[in-house]
Amino acid sequence: MAPDTVPRTFFTLPGEIRNAITAELSAWDLLILRATSRDFRALIPPLNMHELILAEGELPAVENALYACSLCLRLRRFHQFADTMLTKKRRRGLITAVGRFCVDCGLANMNTKAGGYSAGTFITRKGVTSVICVSCGCLAPHAFQQVPGVFSQFCSKCFEPGLEPDMDLKWPPYRARQ
Secondary structure, eight states, X not given: OOTTOOOOOGGGSOHHHHHHHHHTSOHHHHHHHHTTOHHHHHHSOOOOHHHHHHHXXXXXXXXXXXXXXXXXXXXXXXXXXXXXXXXXXXXXXXXXXXXXXXXXXXXXXXXXXXXXXXXXXXXXXXXXXXXXXXXXXXXXXXXXXXXXXXXXXXXXXXXXXXXXXXXXXXXXXXXXXX
């Protein structure tokens, strides 16, 4: 190879041409391209929620059951969301799904303005009901039933029949949303 010739790669192209090429790509293609190398990750800005909603409608995302999370701005598998986040107004393909968030982000942003769950919230994933304990704040794998069909807002460790758990450990008194 002669010393005056430079190998031609995508990154040796002028910035205007690179921007024109990436502007023609779909949201899914941008996600895949960003994941290929740190150079592409630095070149392509992160996708916003509207672009992620477009990406979740593409065939590979549908086949792999990927949904967009509005808090971490990632495509995540369906089992990482509560069942209510995947139905009705937050189902796939609707622009109103911008408020959808995964369980991990909902727990990390508890009681914040960014959105999230609050203590005592029941979360159903794949038909299994869990509860965020109002005493210790853990996500119990299944809600403890005081009476058949009536779930407690406490995990099985904090619940003792006949005794109220110590409420001033971590959480303020729970108020149900109306």
